[in-house]
Amino acid sequence: MDSLCKTNDNSAAEVAALLSPVPVLQVQEYFNQLITSRGCNGIEVKHNGSFGKCVYANSEFQEDELILKDQILVGMQHSSNKMDCLVCSFCFRFVGSIEKQIGRKLYFKNLGLSTCCDGDSSESGEDECMKGNDEQQCGGSSSNHNLPLPQEVVTSLMNGEMALPHTDKFPLPSPLSCPGGCQEAIYCSGSCAEADWESSHSLLCTGEKSESVSRDALGEFIKHANETNDIFFLAAKVIAFTILRYRKLKAEHVKEQAKQSVTKQSLLLEAWKPVSMGYKNRWWDCIALPDDVDPSDEEAFRMQLKNLACSSLELLKTAIFDKECEALFSLDIYGNIIGMFELNNLDLVVASPVEDYFLYIDDLPDAEKEAAEEITRPFLDALGDEYSDCCQGTAFFPLQSCINHSCCPNAKAFKREEDRDGQAVIIASRRISKNEEVTISYIDEELPYKERQALLADYGFTCKCPKCLQDSSVASL
Structure with missing residues (x-):
């Protein structure tokens, strides 16, 4: 298997350059520009010798005040969540x-295909629920009758032939099809469709207008990712994103007919820059050994992950290979991209308007509520607790990834009422002074000390926040 993914000698130098640490001044300049573009002027990213990149407040924040909203660099909805949302x-x-969301969910549920919050399977046996913050997890409760509705009723609801009361209070954008003709991608607007096409989807589209080398191979890659670990598709988005940025930079350079020549490697490094800022380690090296794997089997476990990544990479290479960007198809690069997600990413969570709709019905005046529930109650009963299922996925957020962990954090990832897309939202959980480091918790900070440390091992560090130092001293007595 290793021989299949062996790096070509001609691209070895480029692979090394791509994985080299970025000079501190370049990092500072990149994040200064990013902060300005995001409008997050109350923070700055600094390099700390002990902890790498850190986020500091350069103005005071009050409790519950917005610290930052960070746009996704690359993200995806979990494949198991697509039938629910x-x-x-x-x-x-x-x-x-609202009708389409409810009808579609019930349609798949009646077919036995709904997969509420199941996560995705992985041959490695690792937990596929990406790390995040409890504040952004979805939940809710309702009647547990789960009474099935006739399929013709569900179909008419899904197809817009039936209207539920008061859904006009919850308008949603009409879905737009993928411009490439695939059935997998849909969009809320032409601008989102165009942005996705230009950033990565043109290479990863399985439709007739796909710019991939082989749509058949791309289908095999997607099938493999769905059957093993859908984080491979996120890694593919990074590679596609970088290839398309490289092509755009090259075209701009040719158009400008610059007097000073620019090498292919320098263009590739510039295209890779947004990805280079994320902390990386190879996937098979950075994952903590699962509890169900005996320490004597660790080497075999890590080799299994490496071989799994190699199989995925070979399928991707057949699907979208670009000779000028050959270095991106190195197993070392692929492993580091996946490892970057394991070490940096945040749960992508968007609350469901269906939950808001049923809560709205429940809050109506008694007479209106009774009339509305005569129609809506059978649908709520059929959904059961799944009425509140949110969109779930995983994503890499450049600024959020710079925020360090603390078991006594001063900020939290928390979606407000108005936050209805996949952006990361960080809110102050207490007053934060100017020049104070902004921290969040990567885990449930209320867990006992040993459990916290075991969970944080997945991130590759031992927490030495004030709470852990105190708990450690108590534990040693």
């Missing part, structure tokens, strides 16, 4: 209508 493939905003 119909969302834009680029910004992850819910699309269609």
Whole structure:
């Protein structure tokens, strides 16, 4: 298997350059520009010798004040969540209508295909629920009758032939099809469709207008990712994103007819820059050994992950290979991209308007509520607790990834009422002073000390926040 993914000698130098640490001044310049473009002027990213990149407040924040909203660099909805939530493939905003969302969910549920919060399977046996913050997890409760509705009723609801009361209070954008003709991607607007096409989807589209080398091979890659670990598709988005940026930079350079020549490697490094800022380690090296794997089997476990990544990469290479960007198809690069997600990413969570709709019905005045529930109650009963299922996925957020962990954090990832897309939202959980580091918790900070440390091992560090130092001293007595 290793021989299949062996790096070509001609691209070895480029692979090394891509994985080399970025000079501190370049990092500072990149994040200064990013902060300005995001309008997050109350923070700055600094390099700390002990902890790498850190986010500091350069103005005071009050409790519950917005610290930053960070746009996704690359993200995806979990494949297991796609039947439960119909969302834009680029910004992850819910699309269609309340009726379509409910009808579609019940349609798949009646077929036995609904997969509420199951996560995705992995040959490695690792937990596929990506790390995030409890504040952004979805939940809710309702009647547990789960009474099935006639399929013709569900179909008419899904197809817009039946209207539920008060859904006009929850308008959703009409879904737009993929411009490449695939059936996998839908969008909330033409601008999202165009942005996704230009950033990565043109290479990863399985439709007739796909710019991939082989649509058949791309289908095999997607099938493999769905059957093993859908994080491979996120890695593919990074490679496609970088290839398309490289092509755009090259075209601009040719058009400008610059007097000073620019090498292929320098263009590739510039295209790779947004990805280079994320902390990386090879996937098979950075994952903590699962509890169900005996330490004596660790080497075999890590080799299994490496071989799995190699199989995925070979399928991707057949599907979208670009000779000028050959270095991106190195197993070392692929492993580091996946490892970057394991070490940096945040849950992508968008609350469902269906939950809001049923809560609205429940809050109506008694007479209106009774009339509305005569129609809506059978649908709520059929959905059961799944009425509140949110969009779930995983994403890499450049600024959020710079925020360090603390078991006594001063900020939290928390979606407000107005936050209806996939952007990361960080809110102050207490007053934050100017020049104070902004921290969030990557785990449930209320867990006992040893459990916290075991969970944080997945991130490759031992927490030495004030709470852990105190708990450690108590534990040693």
